[in-house]
Every structure is written in C-alpha cells, then in structure tokens.
Amino acid sequence: xxxxxxxxxxxxxxxxxxxxxxxxxxxxxxxxxxxxxxxxxxxxxxxxxxxxxxxxxxxxxxxxxxxxxxxxxxxxxxxxxxxxxxxxxxxxxxxxxxxxxxxxxxxxxxxxxxxxxxxxxxxxxxxxxxxxxxxxxxxxxxxxxxxxxxxxxxxxxxxxxxxxxxxxxxxxxxxxxxxxxxxxxxxxxxxxxxxxxxxxxxxxxxxxxxxxxxxxxxxxxxxxxxxxxxxxxxxxxxxxxxxxxxxxxxxxxxxxxxxxxxxxxxxxxxxxxxxxxxxxxxxxxxxxxxxxxxxxxxxxxxxxxxxxxxxxxxxxxxxxxxxxxxxxxxxxxxxxxxxxxxxxxxxxxxxxxxxxxxxxxxxxxxxxxxxxxxxxxxxxxxxxxxxxxxxxxxxxxxxxxxxxxxxxxxxxxxxxxxxxxxxxxxxxxxxxxxxxxxxxxxxxxxxxxxxxxxxxxxxxxxxxxxxxxxxxxxxxxxxxxxxxxxxxxxxxxxxxxxxxxxxxxxxxxxxxxxxxxxxxxxxxxxxxxxxxxxxxxxxxxxxxxxxxxxxxxxxxxxxxxxxxxxxxxxxxxxxxxxxxxxxxxxxxxxxxxxxxxxxxxxxxxx
Amino acid sequence: xxxxxxxxxxxxxxxxxxxxxxxxxxxxxxxxxxxxxxxxxxxxxxxxxxxxxxxxxxxxxxxxxxxxxxxxxxxxxxxxxxxxxxxxxxxxxxxxxxxxxxxxxxxxxxxxxxxxxxxxxxxxxxxxxxxxxxxxxxxxxxxxxxxxxxxxxxxxxxxxxxxxxxxxxxxxxxxxxxxxxxxxxxxxxxxxxxxxxxxxxxxxxxxxxxxxxxxxxxxxxxxxxxxxxxxxxxxxxxxxxxxxxxxxxxxxxxxxxxxxxxxxxxxxxxxxxxxxxxxxxxxxxxxxxxxxxxxxxxxxxxxxxxxxxxxxxxxxxxxxxxxxxxxxxxxxxxxxxxxxxxxxxxxxxxxx
Numbered sequence: 001x002x003x004x005x006x007x008x009x010x011x012x013x014x015x016x017x018x019x020x021x022x023x024x025x026x027x028x029x030x031x032x033x034x035x036x037x038x039x040x041x042x043x044x045x046x047x048x049x050x051x052x053x054x055x056x057x058x059x060x061x062x063x064x065x066x067x068x069x070x071x072x073x074x075x076x077x078x079x080x081x082x083x084x085x086x087x088x089x090x091x092x093x094x095x096x097x098x099x100x101x102x103x104x105x106x107x108x109x110x111x112x113x114x115x116x117x118x119x120x121x122x123x124x125x126x127x128x129x130x131x132x133x134x135x136x137x138x139x140x141x142x143x144x145x146x147x148x149x150x151x152x153x154x155x156x157x158x159x160x161x162x163x164x165x166x167x168x169x170x171x172x173x174x175x176x177x178x179x180x181x182x183x184x185x186x187x188x189x190x191x192x193x194x195x196x197x198x199x200x201x202x203x204x205x206x207x208x209x210x211x212x213x214x215x216x217x218x219x220x221x222x223x224x225x226x227x228x229x230x231x232x233x234x235x236x237x238x239x240x241x242x243x244x245x246x247x248x249x250x251x252x253x254x255x256x257x258x259x260x261x262x263x264x265x266x267x268x269x270x271x272x273x274x275x276x277x278x279x280x281x282x283x284x285x286x287x288x289x290x291x292x293x294x295x296x297x298x299x300x301x302x303x304x305x306x307x308x309x310x311x312x313x314x315x316x317x318x319x320x321x322x323x324x325x326x327x328x329x330x331x332x333x334x335x336x337x338x339x340x341x342x343x344x345x346x347x348x349x350x351x352x353x354x355x356x357x358x359x360x361x362x363x364x365x366x367x368x369x370x371x372x373x374x375x376x377x378x379x380x381x382x383x384x385x386x387x388x389x390x391x392x393x394x395x396x397x398x399x400x401x402x403x404x405x406x407x408x409x410x411x412x413x414x415x416x417x418x419x420x421x422x423x424x425x426x427x428x429x430x431x432x433x434x435x436x437x438x439x440x441x442x443x444x445x446x447x448x449x450x451x452x453x454x455x456x457x458x459x460x461x462x463x464x465x466x467x468x469x470x471x472x473x474x475x476x477x478x479x480x481x482x483x484x485x486x487x488x489x490x491x492x493x494x495x496x497x498x499x500x501x502x503x504x505x506x507x508x509x510x511x512x513x514x515x516x517x518x519x520x521x522x523x524x525x526x527x528x529x530x531x532x533x534x535x536x537x538x539x540x541x542x543x544x545x546x547x548x549x550x551x552x553x554x555x556x557x558x559x560x561x562x563x564x565x566x567x568x569x570x571x572x573x574x575x576x577x578x579x580x581x582x583x584x585x586x587x588x589x590x591x592x593x594x595x596x597x598x599x600x601x602x603x604x605x606x
Numbered sequence: 607x608x609x610x611x612x613x614x615x616x617x618x619x620x621x622x623x624x625x626x627x628x629x630x631x632x633x634x635x636x637x638x639x640x641x642x643x644x645x646x647x648x649x650x651x652x653x654x655x656x657x658x659x660x661x662x663x664x665x666x667x668x669x670x671x672x673x674x675x676x677x678x679x680x681x682x683x684x685x686x687x688x689x690x691x692x693x694x695x696x697x698x699x700x701x702x703x704x705x706x707x708x709x710x711x712x713x714x715x716x717x718x719x720x721x722x723x724x725x726x727x728x729x730x731x732x733x734x735x736x737x738x739x740x741x742x743x744x745x746x747x748x749x750x751x752x753x754x755x756x757x758x759x760x761x762x763x764x765x766x767x768x769x770x771x772x773x774x775x776x777x778x779x780x781x782x783x784x785x786x787x788x789x790x791x792x793x794x795x796x797x798x799x800x801x802x803x804x805x806x807x808x809x810x811x812x813x814x815x816x817x818x819x820x821x822x823x824x825x826x827x828x829x830x831x832x833x834x835x836x837x838x839x840x841x842x843x844x845x846x847x848x849x850x851x852x853x854x855x856x857x858x859x860x861x862x863x864x865x866x867x868x869x870x871x872x873x874x875x876x877x878x879x880x881x882x883x884x885x886x887x888x889x890x891x892x893x894x895x896x897x898x899x900x901x902x903x904x905x906x907x908x909x910x911x912x913x914x915x916x917x918x919x920x921x922x923x924x925x926x927x928x929x930x931x932x933x934x935x936x937x938x939x940x941x942x943x944x945x946x947x948x949x950x951x952x953x954x955x956x957x958x
Contacts, residue, residue: 223939263701277701299692
C-alpha cells in the first residue's frame with residue numbers, strides 16, 4: 001500500500017474527547033518536535049464545552065517554517081469514536097491512522113495505513129486508578145509516536161521530568177506510560193511509518209509560545225499595574241498571563257506586597273471603566289476582551305477618546321456576530337474597533353501577526369496610549385492568541401524607558417501662569433495633562449464626556465466644540481507616524497496583496513506557492529491603523545491589489561477605502577470566515593482562480 | 607439658577623482653617639442647578655466638611671456619573687480634579703482611580719437614577735469590594751434633567767408633578783448597601799445641615815465604602831403635595847436615629863455634655879470620633895441586623911429614618927484585600943515595574 005513518505009513536513013491531528021486531559025499530552029508531543037529543532041505550529045481546535053464534546057489538536061511540523069494551517073491530515077490519532085467518521089475522512093491517501101484497537105474496527109478505507117495500538121487494554125493492565133488509566137492513554141500514544149516518527153523517547157522523558165518537577169511521584173508513572181507506548185510500537189509496528197522527524201537547526205533564537213501569554217508578559221514589561229477584566233474566550237488567558245507573571249515578577253521583595261492590582265470586574269463595562277479611571281490617575285492599566293466585550297465597552301471608549309484618557313485594550317477576536325463561534329477565530333472586529341462608540345470617533349489599532357509581535361505591541365501600546373492620550377486597541381485573534389507558535393525570542397534592553405507622554409509636574413505647573421487641559425501648545429494636537437494631587441493650586445481640571453473648551457469647562461458653543469474635534473482628529477492623523485509601519489515586500493510588480501494579523505503565516509506560504517505557479521505578487525502586511533502614507537502609496541503603485549481577510553464583509557478593505565483615499569476598483573477581496581485559521585491553499589487558489597477567470601474574460605472580450 | 611459670576615475677593619475676616627484656607631477656598635464656580643435645589647445644600651455641606659477637616663482640596667478626586675447630581679462636582683472644591691464620567695459608571699472610574707493612587711480622598715457623587723437604575727450593577731460591586739470612597743447619593747426620586755420621570759427610589763404611593771401614579775416600589779439604597787457589606791451607611795436630608803455635615807466628616811474619615819443617601823428635594827419636579835421626597839414631606843416624616851450627631855476630630859477629648867443621656871461614641875479608623883447623642887432606644891449602629899430592622903420598622907411606620915444607620919470601623923478596604931504596596935501604583939517607575947533583560951532571557955529559556 002502507498003505510504004506517505006516525509007521528513008519534517010507533515011500534519012498530525014489528534015481527535016480527543018474534551019476534558020480527557022489530552023491537550024497537555026498533545027502539547028508535549030509538539031514541544032518534543034520543537035526541541036529537535038524543527039518548527040511546529042500546534043493548534044487547539046476546541047468546543048465551547050467543559051467535558052464530553054469532540055476536540056481536536058492539530059500540529060503542523062514544518063522544516064520549511066510554514067506555520068500556517070494546512071488542510072489534509074498525514075497522521076490521525078483518533079481517540080474519539082464520536083468523531084471517527086470525519087477524522088478518518090480527513091486523512092490523505094497514504095496517510096496513517098493510529099487508534100485505540102482495544103475495540104477493533106474496520107474504517108472502510110483501504111488507502112490509509114492503520115496503526116493498531118490497544119491503548120485502553122495497555123492502561124488497564126498497568127494502572128489501577130480509573131482516572132489515571134484514562135489520562136495515561138494520552139501519554140501512551142505520545143510514546144508510540146516517538147518510536148514511529150523516530151523522535152526517540154529521551155526528549156519526552158526530559159519534558160515529563162520538567163513538567164512534574166517537585167511532584168516526583170508523578171514522573172515515574174508518566175515515564176512508564178510513555179515507555180509502554182514506545183515499546184509496544186517498537187515490537188508490533190516496526191517500520192510501519194515512513195513519516196519521520198529528524199534533528200534540525202531551525203529553532204535557533206526561537207521559542208514556542210502563544211500571543212496571549214506574550215501579551216500578558218508585555219504588559220508586565222510595559223509597567224502596567226492595573227488589570228481589570230471580565231472572563232471571555234478567547235481573551236481570558238491575557239489576564240491570566242498577566243496575573244501569572246505579576247505573581248512571579250512583581251511582588252515586593254521586602255514587604256511581599258503586590259506592585260499590581262487585578263480586579264475581575266462585574267462586566268466589561270466596569271472593566272474598561274476601571275482601566276480609564278486608573279489611567280486618568282496616572283497608573284498604566286489595561287483590559288482584555290473579545291467581540292461581545294467590545295460592543296459593551298463602546299460607550300466608555302467614546303469617553304476615553306473624547307476626554308483623552310490613555311487606555312489599553314486587547315481584543316482577541318473570535319467568530320462573530322453576536323455570541324458567534326466563541327472558540328473559533330476571525331478578524332471581524334476591525335470596523336467596530338476602528339470606529340467604536342457613537343459620534344465621530346476613531347481609534348488606534350495595533351495588529352500583531354505572531355506572539356513575538358504580541359509582546360512588542362503590548363509594550364508599545366502603553367507608550368502610545370500615554371503619548372497620544374487615547375485608547376489603543378490591540379487587535380489580536382484566537383489563532384495567534386491561544387495557539388502556540390514557533391516564534392522569535394522576546395528581546396528587552398534595560399535602557400528602555402517608558403514614554404509617559406505630556407504630563408506636567410508640580411514644577412512645570414509652578415512656572416505656568418494658567419493651566420489649560422486641552423490647549424494645543426505644541427501644534428501636534430496633543431495637549432498637556434496633570435495627575436490628581438500634583439499641585440495645591442494649579443492643574444486641577446474637570447474631565448468630562450460633554451463638550452468642553454480648552455480649559456475643560458463645559459461649553460455649548462458649537463465653534464469651540466468643532467475646534468476641539470478638529471484638534472483630536474489632527475492628533476489621530478499624526479498617530480500614523482508613531483504606530484508600526486507596514487511590512488512591504490516589493491519587486492515593483494503590477495499586482496500586490498494586502499494582509500494582516502494571523503494571516504501572515506499562511507500568506508508567506510501562499511506567496512511561495514503562487515510564485516512557483518508564475519504569479520508574483522508584491523505584498524504589504526498592515527500592522528496598524530491609522531494608515532500611513534505607505535498604505536496609500538502601495539495601492540497607488542499597483543494595478544491590482546488583493547486584500548486577504550478573515551471576515552465576510554471585507555472590513556479592512558472598507559477601512560482602507562474610507563481612510564486611505566484610494567480607488568476602489570482595483571481592490572479584490574479574498575475572504576475566509578469559516579472560523580478556522582486561513583490556509584495558504586485557500587489564498588493561492590482564490591487568487592489564481594480570480595486571475596485565470598479574469599484572463600478568460602479578457603480573451604472573450606477580444 | 608443664577609448666571610452671576612462669583613466674586614473672587616472675599617471678606618478679609620473670614621474664618622480660616624489649619625491650612626490657612628477659608629470656606630470660599632473650598633467652593634467652586636456658581637451652580638447652574640435650579641434655585642432651591644437640595645443638591646446645592648449638599649455641595650455646601652461638602653465644602654463645610656472639607657473646610658472643617660482641613661482637607662487639602664487637591665488631595666481629593668471628585669467623581670460622578672450623569673444627571674443633575676453628577677453636575678455638582680463642578681460647583682465645589684475647584685482645586686480638586688474632577689471626573690464626570692458616563693451614566694451609572696462612576697463606581698468603576700472611582701475603582702480604577704483608587705487602585706492607581708490610594709492616598710487621595712475619593713468623593714463620588716451620584717443620583718438615584720445614576721445609582722439605582724442604570725448604575726445599579728457597578729454600585730453593588732463597588733460596595734461589595736469595599737472600595738474606599740465616600741459615595742453620596744443625591745436622592746430626589748426623579749429624573750430632573752429629562753423633566754420629571756419617576757426614578758427607582760420614588761415611593762410607590764407618590765405621585766408625579768403631573769399627577770401620575772408611581773406603579774413600582776422604591777429601592778432602599780441604604781438598606782441594600784448594608785446588606786451588601788458597606789462599612790458606613792448613613793441617610794440624611796439636604797435640609798438638615800446639622801446632621802449632614804458631621805455625617806459627611808465621619809464618612810470622609812472612615813476607611814472603606816461610605817454611603818450617604820441624602821434625600822435632596824427637586825424643587826422643580828418633585829416638591830409637590832403628593833411627593834414623598836418634598837421638603838415638607840421629609841421634614842414631617844424625618845425619623846432620626848439620634849437627636850444629634852457630632853464629629854470629634856482626632857485628638858479632641860469628648861466634652862462633658864456628650865456624656866449625658868444615652869450617647870454612643872464610635873471611634874473611627876483615623877482616630878476621630880463620631881458621636882451620636884440620645885440615640886434611639888436599643889439601637890446599635892454596629893449591628894447589621896438591628897440596622898436593617900430599624901430601617902424597615904421606620905419605613906412601615908411611614909417615616910424616613912436618617913442618621914448613621916450602620917458602621918463597621920474595622921473593615922478592610924479594597925487596597926488591603928488586594929494586598930497592594932503602600933507606594934501608590936502611579937508613583938512606581940521603571941525600576942519598580944520592569945523585570946529587565948535577565949528575566950526575559952530566563953523566560954525565553956523556559957519556552958524552549
């Protein structure tokens with residue numbers, strides 16, 4: 001029978017039952033491959049459920065570094081009879097199926113290689129505790145895979161020892177389960193698998209982590225002290241990461257007291273309110289949420305925008321609209337974030353593409369919020385937020401200083417005749433602020449969401465209000481110079497592609513695929529809004545521009561059309577919104593078939 | 607309202623406090639509320655309390671939501687930073703501000719609509735967290751700015767200015783706050799300065815959530831005959847827990863007169879004393895169950911119970927619960943907050 005042969009390029013998919021403890025075993029499998037120097041991108045495809053429903057864990061192993069999702073499964077580890085039918089259907093011809101053969105089964109496919117391992121029988125014979133029997137099945141298949149793929153078991157023995165450091169009692173049975181799987185496969189499945197993992201050197205300077213963990217760490221490094229949040233998938237782990245790192249890194253050595261404050265708020269409205277209150281009072285504060293939270297926070301975002309209070313907000317996007325698909329990914333909050341709240345509002349968006357950028361943009365967000373005195377929204381998504389990626393190490397220099405923006409000290413106020421909160425002294429639209437308690441006679445002002453003059457005094461004078469709104473717009477326009485610039489790769493082709501966020505991994509691969517088909521595209525990865533001149537110029541300089549997005553309504557294209565003063569006709573949308581991370585295959589097929597169709601139409605015209 | 611600007615100069619022999627300031631120094635620009643509005647009397651009581659307590663105004667942050675009540679922080683303590691936030695959301699702003707710098711005094715001003723309706727969720731949770739704030743509800747039982755709709759504190763038997771019946775029972779915010787764990791709960795009347803000022807001073811000296819529910823008649827929309835929040839109604843039905851309330855600052859001994867009759871002296875967190883004179887029989891404001899019982903009894907008798915209803919002088923506030931360092935978080939700098947390069951390298955290693 002045909003067997004897929006491959007070294008260091010394959011997709012392995014684990015089908016498990018939610019709540020069976022499989023995720024940590026699957027993560028361990030991925031980490032073992034990572035440790036051999038081969039890039040991996042594990043993805044947890046989980047249901048909105050605690051226990052019982054099917055859940056999947058998909059790992060792409062890729063020496064070439066293509067970390068985006070790839071369709072088709074080379075090795076399926078089918079542990080869930082509920083989903084056998086679809087799991088088996090996904091296996092590529094010549095692929096492998098590893099299943100629990102304690103209950104033998106015929107899967108009705110003669111083009112795949114079935115690897116029988118009686119996992120339950122093995123565990124029942126070895127372990128008496130029913131819960132451990134269940135949990136160790138996962139470790140047994142990791143052991144079997146380590147033989148089948150030629151990884152060797154030592155890397156997993158190390159990982160088990162590290163994981164259970166301090167709980168030595170757990171190491172022995174885990175290693176035993178691992179060896180059971182390894183030995184069973186060695187004795188019964190010798191030379192059955194032609195997919196192998198070989199040691200490589202691709203992971204130098206790389207780490208394996210996810211965007212939410214990186215964002216929480218970024219907030220610690222940025223000097224955030226207040227985190228107010230409300231639990232919502234997939235953003236919860238941003239706050240949890242901040243808590244974890246604060247407990248390690250921010251407890252005062254002498255007093256054992258916390259140099260941070262974390263409040264699990266009663267709802268998203270209160271969460272953002274606390275963030276605004278703390279930032280108003282000079283502490284760096286943030287919250288993390290997802291789409292439904294953005295809807296709830298919109299009123300407060302308008303206040304922070306108009307009263308000019310620094311605010312940092314993470315939106316880890318999930319499938320919408322409404323409750324939508326809470327455990328699936330999308331890039332569908334772009335417009336609601338860019339223009340959140342009633343009246344004329346515009347917000348600054350930072351759009352990271354990988355965990356390393358999640359860290360960097362988190363740090364940057366606080367500086368930008370303080371500098372620009374406005375909300376900064378970090379638009380991440382479930383895929384890069386919750387899934388681990390092989391990503392560049394975090395970098396930090398001890399010379400880094402926070403930019404607290406235009407804040408007046410007591411001495412500054414002493415030398416001033418009269419303080420006006422909203423006077424544009426420097427002409428950049430950014431005005432000077434004071435923290436409460438700074439000076440006994442000068443510097444107090446009344447922050448308000450109602451129309452106000454340069455001294456923060458309520459006014460119904462329309463001209464004064466229009467003047468203020470114009471200044472705030474000027475500040476927003478100037479922000480384009482401060483936010484991360486797009487990443488442009490250009491050899492002056494006539495066609496280009498615009499993309500952003502988590503689509504980066506698949507886009508890189510799609511560009512290579514297209515290029516091998518003779519379709520060469522310039523590319524621009526947008527990393528922030530407001531758009532700088534670069535975005536406008538890129539579109540101007542190309543005859544045709546594809547815009548790749550993970551939403552139905554072409555939200556980024558619409559934002560570009562509304563804000564970048566470019567012609568709409570040459571912008572062509574490539575849209576994926578099924579909740580799964582976009583794949584290179586999807587992008588390249590969409591683009592090449594569009595171009596082929598266009599060519600046919602042109603020939604017909606002639 | 608008046609459109610006259612207040613004169614800057616004042617009488618040369620005005621009384622000065624320990625900071626060398628006069629009452630006028632604690633005022634703000636002239637109020638734009640209706641002449642006779644109860645809220646202006648509450649603003650005056652705040653001015654008086656801060657003056658008497660020698661509070662440096664710049665060490666106070668005034669926070670409010672939306673409505674007539676929430677406009678008032680614009681009319682007192684002009685040297686204080688103010689934050690007029692969005693409707694019903696002042697508690698979250700106050701919480702964030704307090705976490706950023708626990709050293710300031712936080713004065714939240716809200717109304718019955720702002721607290722008992724749109725802001726109920728945030729109010730409840732700020733109480734539950736024992737946020738260190740003086741939370742004043744300027745309670746007039748009506749939506750003034752939108753011209754006289756009933757609020758959630760309007761009594762069921764009351765009628766609107768236009769003769770409509772109120773169909774729903776009132777929410778008793780003071781009773782609710784006691785139930786939720788507020789450590790200082792008082793009710794007062796904007797027309798009773800003798801009671802309100804000492805209560806305000808005690809609230810400002812108390813650590814934890816201090817609620818003062820002040821019945822504050824709306825002269826324009828809720829001061830008519832069938833209103834239960836009118837000046838006349840409250841004067842007729844006022845049922846005070848004590849004949850007199852007094853506040854004795856830190857270090858001042860209790861004078862002889864306070865010891866006569868059935869008095870109760872409650873030492874506050876900062877060393878000052880709240881003294882209740884001729885307190886109602888069998889009433890102990892440090893007992894939650896008695897406090898709730900007394901409020902309900904009074905209500906059944908058709909009276910409005912005022913005075914200090916409940917106090918727990920030893921409550922732990924949010925800052926203590928979260929075990930936050932004593933240096934205000936907004937004063938911490940890079941070296942306090944940023945773990946540095948060595949730590950990032952360790953973290954990188956742990957992720958390999």
